[in-house]
Amino acid sequence: MAVAMTHDGTGQPDETGGPVLAVDGVGVRLAGRQILDDVSFTVRPGEFVGLIGANGAGKTTLLRVILGLQAVTAGRVSICGRSTGRGLVGYVPQKIQLDPDMPVRARDLVGLGLDGNRLGIPFPSRQRRLRVDEMLAAVDATSFANQRVGSLSGGEQQRVMIAHALISQPRLLLLDEPLANLDISSAQEIISLLADITKRQQVSVLISAHEMNALLPVMDRVVYLAAGRAASGTTDEVIREDVLSGLYGHHVDVLHMHGRVLVVAHAGDRFEILAGDEAAAAPGHPDHSAAEALNGIEIQQ
Amino acid sequence: MNFLFAPGFFASSPVHVALVVGGMAALVSGVVGTFTVLRGQSYSGHALADLAVTGGSASFLASVNPLWGFAGTGVIAAGVMDMIGIRRPRGRDLATGIVRGAGLGLAALFLYWDTTNTSTTGATITILFGSMFTIGSNAVPLVAGFGVPALVIVAVLYRPLLLSSVSADVAAARGVRVRLTGLACLMAIALAVSLSAVTVGAILSTALLVGPAAIALRLTSSPGRATVAAAVIAVVMTWLGVVLAYDSFTWPPSHDGWPVSFFIVTLIFLGFAAAQLAGRGRRVKG
Numbered sequence: 001m002a003v004a005m006t007h008d009g010t011g012q013p014d015e016t017g018g019p020v021l022a023v024d025g026v027g028v029r030l031a032g033r034q035i036l037d038d039v040s041f042t043v044r045p046g047e048f049v050g051l052i053g054a055n056g057a058g059k060t061t062l063l064r065v066i067l068g069l070q071a072v073t074a075g076r077v078s079i080c081g082r083s084t085g086r087g088l089v090g091y092v093p094q095k096i097q098l099d100p101d102m103p104v105r106a107r108d109l110v111g112l113g114l115d116g117n118r119l120g121i122p123f124p125s126r127q128r129r130l131r132v133d134e135m136l137a138a139v140d141a142t143s144f145a146n147q148r149v150g151s152l153s154g155g156e157q158q159r160v161m162i163a164h165a166l167i168s169q170p171r172l173l174l175l176d177e178p179l180a181n182l183d184i185s186s187a188q189e190i191i192s193l194l195a196d197i198t199k200r201q202q203v204s205v206l207i208s209a210h211e212m213n214a215l216l217p218v219m220d221r222v223v224y225l226a227a228g229r230a231a232s233g234t235t236d237e238v239i240r241e242d243v244l245s246g247l248y249g250h251h252v253d254v255l256h257m258h259g260r261v262l263v264v265a266h267a268g269d270r271f272e273i274l275a276g277d278e279a280a281a282a283p284g285h286p287d288h289s290a291a292e293a294l295n296g297i298e299i300q301q
Numbered sequence: 302m303n304f305l306f307a308p309g310f311f312a313s314s315p316v317h318v319a320l321v322v323g324g325m326a327a328l329v330s331g332v333v334g335t336f337t338v339l340r341g342q343s344y345s346g347h348a349l350a351d352l353a354v355t356g357g358s359a360s361f362l363a364s365v366n367p368l369w370g371f372a373g374t375g376v377i378a379a380g381v382m383d384m385i386g387i388r389r390p391r392g393r394d395l396a397t398g399i400v401r402g403a404g405l406g407l408a409a410l411f412l413y414w415d416t417t418n419t420s421t422t423g424a425t426i427t428i429l430f431g432s433m434f435t436i437g438s439n440a441v442p443l444v445a446g447f448g449v450p451a452l453v454i455v456a457v458l459y460r461p462l463l464l465s466s467v468s469a470d471v472a473a474a475r476g477v478r479v480r481l482t483g484l485a486c487l488m489a490i491a492l493a494v495s496l497s498a499v500t501v502g503a504i505l506s507t508a509l510l511v512g513p514a515a516i517a518l519r520l521t522s523s524p525g526r527a528t529v530a531a532a533v534i535a536v537v538m539t540w541l542g543v544v545l546a547y548d549s550f551t552w553p554p555s556h557d558g559w560p561v562s563f564f565i566v567t568l569i570f571l572g573f574a575a576a577q578l579a580g581r582g583r584r585v586k587g
Contacts, residue, residue: 069470091474097341102466115460119460120459
């Protein structure tokens with residue numbers, strides 16, 4: 001599935017040391033709605049980039065464009081200078097569709113990362129088995145390697161899917177909201193695992209999230225999506241009131257509290273947390289104090 | 302020996318045909334059934350079985366081997382279900398339900414004509430509940446002709462089928478043609494159901510499709526081993542059913558035998574119950 005090209009190729013040419021991913025003026029229109037509008041950014045070798053934005057900002061659509069699963073109406077995407085990322089991109093989806101009693105073990109899924117697109121019945125080989133074992137160990141999944149994937153916890157499934165995506169040694173790893181639905185300690189484990197393993201494997205990471213605070217310590221750069229448009233750079237360059245206000249098209253405040261960042265919009269006496277920490281915005285959570293410090297505001301997710 | 306195998310069992314030619322045809326149908330159903338269950342397509346399997354009734358009853362009217370009718374309607378219905386949105390779970394159930402309803406309506410008409418034309422209920426019983434001992438040996442090549450393509454589909458698409466049942470997006474991103482793979486799998490299901498419709502009947506064919514697979518995935522966690530186990534379970538239970546049906550010619554009430562499909566489906570049910578109980582016992586211990 002080739003990405004449609006309407007631009008004349010003003011993106012980065014393929015050169016040694018060029019970007020692993022170049023997104024250049026990408027626009028996507030679906031059913032009359034502009035989902036993505038002139039989105040441009042690059043991911044360089046070995047970079048850990050966060051794709052931050054609220055639900056519905058276009059994160060999943062952008063990832064599908066990069067994967068070649070969604071055609072663009074404008075712009076182009078190139079992966080290591082090529083128009084298709086097949087064989088170069090590993091993908092961890094938001095959810096997998098496996099019931100707990102389905103006979104697919106963690107090791108089977110990791111093995112499918114090697115050759116899941118090939119035809120015919122796989123012949124078990126010692127070499128294949130060793131490679132799968134090695135990858136399972138790298139994501140700390142050896143202890144549940146022979147358990148059914150559907151019966152694993154959310155964090156364990158994420159680790160298996162990361163191993164599945166990395167075993168073919170891609171240049172770019174895309175993760176769609178891997179931290180959603182994980183408890184805080186599992187999320188931290190996944191983040192440090194990713195940061196560690198990507199440094200060792202020399203792979204670039206583009207990870208989408210609607211909350212950025214957990215990612216702040218490991219992100220090299222951030223791509224912030226709002227209303228289909230994007231701003232990218234280091235967190236200091238992007239998570240600023242002038243940049244984000246321009247992106248949203250109205251004034252937003254960037255608040256630093258308790259070492260966390262919250263992006264807040266206000267209209268009259270009503271405040272809305274646009275991005276930041278999901279936990280901080282959840283009533284009943286100890287960190288709710290961060291949001292309540294805004295004094296009597298109404299919080300809307 | 303005579304306790305299990307009644308005298309004349311090994312010399313009887315209808316028994317030979319029943320063992321060969323039943324074994325082939327069971328092998329195909331076990332293998333394809335594992336992927337039917339894995340991909341969550343049991344409901345499609347049921348619908349294809351119901352539609353096999355339509356094709357089977359139509360071919361009876363036209364005096365053609367019912368297998369042609371079973372497989373013909375199955376394959377056409379699989380194509381139609383794919384066209385009207387079988388890829389999305391909700392669209393899938395609706396599409397399947399609508400096609401299934403229309404098909405069963407036609408089946409009612411055809412079976413009524415079959416019955417009134419011949420003034421017997423033989424056609425109805427044969428189509429709904431199978432006819433293992435009355436299949437002629439000339440049906441063997443036909444059964445192989447439908448069974449081999451189904452097995453080839455599963456063997457060739459083994460990995461893409463597994464991968465796309467975990468995540469369609471992951472499979473598509475790796476270059477798997479997810480829709481084509483799904484359609485091919487549906488065709489294999491249609492063929493497997495047709496073969497089982499000949500042996501245990503159209504109504505009971507999904508029992509042979511889904512039952513052995515359901516037992517197998519309680520016994521092993523590996524997809525390869527589950528496929529082999531399902532095939533073995535299906536074949537063994539079918540053969541046991543044939544043996545018991547032959548024995549039952551000496552049984553009350555009328556000494557003219559009990560239906561084979563009854564034995565096979567009952568054996569599958571008992572096997573499933575046993576696997577379920579064993580699984581629960583293991584979970585309590587673990």
